[in-house]
Amino acid sequence: MSTARIMRLRGLVRKEAWQILRDPSSIAIAFVMPVILLLIFGYGVSLDAKRVPLALVCENPNHDTASFTAGFFQSPYFVPVRFGTVQEAEKAMRAREVDGIVWLRSDFSRQMLSEGDAPIGLLVNGVDANNARIIEGYLQQVWAVWLAKFEAAQGLPLRIPVQVDARVWFNPSVTSTDFLVPGLIAVIMTLTGALLTAMVVAREWERGTMEALLVTPASIHEIILSKLLPYFVLGMGGMGLSVAMAVWLFGVPLRGSLWLLLASSSAFLLCALGMGLLISVVSKNQFVAGQIAIIVTFLPAFILSGFVFDIRSMPAAIQLITHIVAARYFVTILQTLFLAGNVWRVILPNILALVIMAGIFLGLARRASHKSLE
Amino acid sequence: MLHQVFALVIKELLAVLKDVKSRMVLIGPPVIQLVVFGYAATYDLNHVPFAVYNEDRSQPSRDLVARFAEAPAFEQVAVIHSDVDVAPLIDERKALMVLHIDRRFSRDLLRGVPGHVQLIVDGRNSNTALLVMGYANTIVTDFNTWWAARQGGNKPPATLDIRSRFNENLESQWFIVPGIVALLTQVVTLLVTALSVAREREAGTFDQLLVTPMRPIDILLGKSIPGLLIGSVEATFIITAGVLWFGVPLRGGLVPLYLGLFLFLLSVIGIGLMISSLSVTQQQALLGTFLFMVPSIILSGFATPIANMPPLIQDITYLNPMRYFLIIVRGVFLEGTSTSSLMPQYWPMMLIGIATLAMAGWLFRRRLY
Numbered sequence: 001m002s003t004a005r006i007m008r009l010r011g012l013v014r015k016e017a018w019q020i021l022r023d024p025s026s027i028a029i030a031f032v033m034p035v036i037l038l039l040i041f042g043y044g045v046s047l048d049a050k051r052v053p054l055a056l057v058c059e060n061p062n063h064d065t066a067s068f069t070a071g072f073f074q075s076p077y078f079v080p081v082r083f084g085t086v087q088e089a090e091k092a093m094r095a096r097e098v099d100g101i102v103w104l105r106s107d108f109s110r111q112m113l114s115e116g117d118a119p120i121g122l123l124v125n126g127v128d129a130n131n132a133r134i135i136e137g138y139l140q141q142v143w144a145v146w147l148a149k150f151e152a153a154q155g156l157p158l159r160i161p162v163q164v165d166a167r168v169w170f171n172p173s174v175t176s177t178d179f180l181v182p183g184l185i186a187v188i189m190t191l192t193g194a195l196l197t198a199m200v201v202a203r204e205w206e207r208g209t210m211e212a213l214l215v216t217p218a219s220i221h222e223i224i225l226s227k228l229l230p231y232f233v234l235g236m237g238g239m240g241l242s243v244a245m246a247v248w249l250f251g252v253p254l255r256g257s258l259w260l261l262l263a264s265s266s267a268f269l270l271c272a273l274g275m276g277l278l279i280s281v282v283s284k285n286q287f288v289a290g291q292i293a294i295i296v297t298f299l300p301a302f303i304l305s306g307f308v309f310d311i312r313s314m315p316a317a318i319q320l321i322t323h324i325v326a327a328r329y330f331v332t333i334l335q336t337l338f339l340a341g342n343v344w345r346v347i348l349p350n351i352l353a354l355v356i357m358a359g360i361f362l363g364l365a366r367r368a369s370h371k372s373l374e
Numbered sequence: 375m376l377h378q379v380f381a382l383v384i385k386e387l388l389a390v391l392k393d394v395k396s397r398m399v400l401i402g403p404p405v406i407q408l409v410v411f412g413y414a415a416t417y418d419l420n421h422v423p424f425a426v427y428n429e430d431r432s433q434p435s436r437d438l439v440a441r442f443a444e445a446p447a448f449e450q451v452a453v454i455h456s457d458v459d460v461a462p463l464i465d466e467r468k469a470l471m472v473l474h475i476d477r478r479f480s481r482d483l484l485r486g487v488p489g490h491v492q493l494i495v496d497g498r499n500s501n502t503a504l505l506v507m508g509y510a511n512t513i514v515t516d517f518n519t520w521w522a523a524r525q526g527g528n529k530p531p532a533t534l535d536i537r538s539r540f541n542e543n544l545e546s547q548w549f550i551v552p553g554i555v556a557l558l559t560q561v562v563t564l565l566v567t568a569l570s571v572a573r574e575r576e577a578g579t580f581d582q583l584l585v586t587p588m589r590p591i592d593i594l595l596g597k598s599i600p601g602l603l604i605g606s607v608e609a610t611f612i613i614t615a616g617v618l619w620f621g622v623p624l625r626g627g628l629v630p631l632y633l634g635l636f637l638f639l640l641s642v643i644g645i646g647l648m649i650s651s652l653s654v655t656q657q658q659a660l661l662g663t664f665l666f667m668v669p670s671i672i673l674s675g676f677a678t679p680i681a682n683m684p685p686l687i688q689d690i691t692y693l694n695p696m697r698y699f700l701i702i703v704r705g706v707f708l709e710g711t712s713t714s715s716l717m718p719q720y721w722p723m724m725l726i727g728i729a730t731l732a733m734a735g736w737l738f739r740r741r742l743y
Contacts, residue, residue: 025661037668040690044673046682047501068532093539094709096701099681108532118532126538127708129549130417130501131679136536137508140515143534150531161521162438163488164514166507169464171497179500191664199657287573288395290660291565295403298668299411299561308677309415310502312422312470318414335498336467343465 008218012226020230029195030234034242037188038181042250045184047176047308049134054078055089055098064109067150068120071142072102078138093125100124100135170339181252182334183307185242186268190301190327192238193272194279194293196231201280202289220369224362228273235269246338256337260347264337267354268330272297274361275326281368301327306335329353378588382596390566390600400565400604404558408612411554412620415677416546419505425452425469427460432480438491438517442473447509460494470496471506483521540708548623551616552703553676555609556696559635560642560670563605564663567646570597571738572659584739594647594735601643602636609635616707625710633713634702637723641695644730651737670694675701695723 020026054072058065072080081098083089089101103121111118122139126132148160171178204210213223243261246252254261276293283289303309304318305327311319322328329350336346391397426439443450451469454460463469474492476482483489493510495503541548574580583593613631616622649662673680673687674696680688691697698719705711 025657029661033665036665040669040687041672044683044687045678047678048682049679050682052681094711095715112531119535120532122534122536124536124538126541126544127549127704128679129541129544129546130505132538132541132544133417133508134504136538137504137511139536140508140511140534143532147531160488161483161518161525162491162514164491164493164507164511166493166495166510168495168497168500168503168507171500171503174497174500174503176500179498191668195661195664199660203657283395286656286660287569288393288399290569290656290663291396291399293660294561294565294663294667295399295407298664298671299407299557302671302677303411303415306499308501309417310419310499313416313419313502314414318410321410322414332467339498340465345466 005222009222009226012218012222013229016226016230020234026196026200026231026234029192030231030238031241033195034188034192034238035245037191038184038242038245039249041184041188042177042181042245045176045180045308047130047134047180048174049131049138050077051079052077052100052135052138053098054080055083055092055101056080057083057086057089057101057103058108059085059104059106060108062109064112065104068104068146069102071146075138075142077135078142090123093123096125098125099131100139102139177250178252178339179335180308181246181250182338183305183331185239185246186305186327186330186334187298187301187307188242189235189239189265189268189330190272190297193231193235193269194276194297196235197227197273197276198279198289198293199286200231201227201277202283202286205280205284206286214369220366224277224366224369227277228270228362231273232266232269235273236265239265239269252338254338255341256347257342260342261337264330264333264347264351264354267351267358268326268333270358271326271354271361274358274365278361278365278368281365300325304328305331307331323353326354326357329357379592379595379599382588382593383599386570386596386600387603389570390604400562404562404608404612407558408554408615411557412547412551412616415550415554417501417505418546419447419502419509421449422447422471422502422506422509423451423469424448424471424473425454425460425463426450427454427472427474429477430475430479434480434483434489434521435475438475438514439473441513441517442510445509445513464494464496467496467498470502471510473510547620548708549704551620551622552707553700555612555616555703556638556674556699557671557676558612559605559609559638560696561667562608563601563639563642564646564667566604567597567601567643568650568663569656569659571647571650571734572653572656575654576656590735590738593738594731597647598640598643598731601646602639605639605642606635609639622707624707626706626712630702630711630713630716631706633720634699634706634716634723637720637727638695638699638702640727641723641730644727644734645695647734648730648737651734670696673697692722693726695726698723 056069072078086103092098101123108118124132124135168174247254279292280289304322304325311322333347333350336343428435442448460472472494476490479489495506497503538544617624650659653659653662673691680691702716702719
């Protein structure tokens with residue numbers, strides 16, 4: 001009995017493998033898509049504001065204003081442009097030519113020397129709120145450096161009572177690539193896994209070849225397994241390529257163990273394939289399967305997984321919803337494995353969640369396919 | 375001629391809206407996604423879990439800790455007493471930041487030497503780490519001002535007076551919700567158009583359509599108008615919800631907004647129909663849709679600024695209609711930008727729309743299998 005099962009399974013797997021090899025689109029989805037997407041996004045997605053165009057308005061240029069503005073010319077974060085009046089600078093900001101304005105009024109140095117507290121006007125374009133906040137942080141740094149220099153030059157005691165010394169663990173230079181690339185792998189694998197199975201099985205339902213398979217002695221388990229296995233191998237291939245690119249092309253450190261990465265990727269891929277299978281079994285038609293796949297895979301993986309938007313910043317109700325997004329667990333695992341290492345108490349619960357989700361998706365897909373036999 | 379186009383439009387709309395599943399796909403998810411994403415997509419920090427490691431335990435250090443604990447951005451989750459406790463808290467993501475106050479802190483402070491405060495921040499999410507440091511710096515700066523005033527010291531020679539334009543409180547939602555108008559409108563419009571020709575090709579009904587007296591331009595119109603209608607309804611719904619539900623100010627006029635929407639829909643429909651008529655099977659059409667949609671969203675400036683991208687990728691974004699429409703929606707919503715100053719955004723979308731629609735119409739007849 002069991003040898004017959006293995007033979008049947010082997011036959012089915014061989015059939016699926018041939019089908020994949022003859023249809024280049026599956027191979028394109030598994031290998032070409034991850035590489036292209038990772039290439040574009042790895043370079044394209046960045047939260048590091050560099051060379052921010054900044055308008056400098058000195059109404060009365062002199063030694064004091066020059067000492068302050070010099071900081072902007074030395075900073076790698078800013079590209080300062082001089083403007084004569086604030087009106088001109090604001091016009092440039094509206095035209096998106098500059099992201100911020102530094103305004104030193106005509107009485108700047110007089111006020112600075114007589115009573116202190118001379119206001120330095122800073123105007124930031126707040127449309128992109130996150131970017132604006134990052135720019136404000138850079139501006140504060142320039143100001144703090146200038147203050148320290150100024151006081152040292154005057155031979156005054158430093159008037160900064162408390163100094164902050166910040167250390168960022170796992171990513172000391174705070175480069176967003178190290179944080180975004182592991183998350184991107186999760187987003188890309190969600191697409192790959194679900195796309196691989198979603199369309200294929202739906203097509204078989206549409207053409208009636210699925211019914212033909214169902215009347216063979218092969219059990220529903222064997223049919224599902226034979227569909228999963230070849231795509232699993234393909235998907236793991238794509239995953240391997242993505243990890244290799246992350247490490248060697250983007251220079252993201254991989255501090256955790258490769259085995260743990262392999263284990264968690266398998267769990268995640270089963271989840272993604274199971275989701276695709278469920279979509280195709282439920283919709284039974286490619287048009288709807290395609291639409292559902294677009295809606296439930298990419299956008300949730302992009303927005304609700306913690307890939308860019310930190311889940312801890314979301315309202316409690318939304319945080320609850322993120323638990324049904326498989327990518328969420330995988331993003332956490334990948335960010336930790338890549339940057340922090342084998343932190344078992346983070347990785348184990350997340351792998352467990354992935355295994356449970358994979359079980360649910362596959363179980364539902366199995367049940368749904370059984371019903372249609374009747 | 376006109377009533378033929380009209381009949382085709384009706385047929386297309388029925389094809390999409392008649393099927394219960396397909397109708398659900400168009401109406402349900404966008405509404406849910408608007409609400410979920412509108413709240414989820416935020417860069418604002420609230421209740422950042424942090425731990426206190428205070429070796430000093432004097433009044434000034436407690437004052438400083440209290441400022442952190444009371445700030446809405448932070449939430450104290452643990453108090454630790456030794457160096458070895460730091461690593462597990464950060465590694466296991468229980469705390470995002472550890473505030474470490476040196477044992478000489480108050481002594482230094484009272485002597486007039488800078489007191490040292492160390493922040494240990496989890497850098498796995500670099501953006502959160504940057505923001506946490508920014509918030510922490512603000513709290514310490516406030517503390518410094520208060521301390522200096524109390525000690526009767528001199529005022530610093532110059533202070534920063536930071537203001538932001540257009541989004542005064544720097545709320546993420548004001549940036550994201552207008553972005554969602556572009557995001558969901560593009561997704562829904564693509565869904566309606568991108569599979570439409572491929573599906574008929576696979577079923578063989580497209581050949582029948584081609585042998586009717588309808589010209590390719592009529593077929594093109596018939597296939598485009600449903601997307602235009604559904605996309606406009608979708609966008610209007612999101613714009614209304616953005617203003618009424620999320621409270622994002624709509625400072626500009628409806629004319630620049632809807633002119634942008636029309637041109638955006640035109641270009642998205644053109645791209646969708648082009649993908650659809652290039653593909654032989656629905657699977658290929660779906661793959662093509664994904665291969666266009668995913669990069670177009672990630673490289674649009676929706677979540678990460680285009681200015682941060684390397685020059686080559688910035689050049690690629692000029693081909694992306696969503697890039698222009700995002701500038702239009704955010705401009706009209708927050709800056710109240712007028713039609714004339716949005717011209718540089720309008721014409722590229724128009725060019726993309728005309729080129730792709732023409733291409734799709736040409737492909738209708740050329741690609742016959």
